Amino acid sequence: MFDNWQYYSAVWLLLGLALVVGLALFWRKPRWTEILGFGVVFVSIVGLYFFLRPVQNVLAGEAGQVQAMIGQGTPVLLKFQSPYCVACIALKPTIDALEEEFDGQLIVLRVDAQETVGRQLAQAYGLQYTPTFIYFGPAGVERWRLIGLFDETRLRQDLASP
Numbered sequence: 001m002f003d004n005w006q007y008y009s010a011v012w013l014l015l016g017l018a019l020v021v022g023l024a025l026f027w028r029k030p031r032w033t034e035i036l037g038f039g040v041v042f043v044s045i046v047g048l049y050f051f052l053r054p055v056q057n058v059l060a061g062e063a064g065q066v067q068a069m070i071g072q073g074t075p076v077l078l079k080f081q082s083p084y085c086v087a088c089i090a091l092k093p094t095i096d097a098l099e100e101e102f103d104g105q106l107i108v109l110r111v112d113a114q115e116t117v118g119r120q121l122a123q124a125y126g127l128q129y130t131p132t133f134i135y136f137g138p139a140g141v142e143r144w145r146l147i148g149l150f151d152e153t154r155l156r157q158d159l160a161s162p
Contacts, residue, residue, distance in 0.1 A: 014045050063120035069107065071140020075159060076107045080122060080132040082114060088131045091150050098155065105159060 022038055030038075070076045079095060081088035099108040111118045113130050121127070125134060133146045135158060143158060 015049070018042050018045055063117055063124055066109065066111070066117060066121060067124070069109070070136045071138075073138050074105070074107050075138055076109060076136040076140075077155065078121075078125075078134040078136065079108065079110045080113045080118065080125075080127050080130050080134075081110055082130040083112065085130045087148060091131060094150060094152060098152065102159060106155075 018038075018041055022042065025034060025038055070078070077095075077098075079088075095108060095110075099106070111121055113119065113122050113127060125132075129147050131148065131150070133150055135143050135145070135155065137143050137158070144154065146154075
């Protein structure tokens with residue numbers, strides 16, 4: 001039941017619980033201190049969600065400039081995501097940890113499929129769903145593509161082999 005449980009899941013659970021408590025609270029005509037306390041808790045939970053949600057790399061320019069980053073001698077993991085994609089949010093901690101662990105050995109490009117550059121790249125790479133991960137070797141050749149899930153072991157194996 002809790003196989004896919006991540007810390008972002010707690011945010012959704014807390015937000016739902018806060019809404020139920022809020023409805024019960026406002027049903028009985030609360031005092032201003034109760035309203036203030038509820039407001040602080042609710043805003044904190046919403047803030048936590050925005051802190052955890054996936055963020056794209058700052059990619060200015062055209063898709064061609066982004067594609068030029070691929071094949072420069074360093075492997076590239078291109079992640080297509082959407083700010084409203086629950087799976088994208090769920091995979092954020094894993095991708096962040098891998099990016100930190102393989103700093104200098106792997107370039108992670110997070111692209112919002114709804115932005116201009118993201119739409120251009122989505123068309124170029126045949127994007128259908130988010131999240132989509134495309135791994136390019138050092139020479140810029142696509143080695144694999146995963147849609148909707150991520151295989152950390154596969155990435156580690158590819159980075160370990162020449």
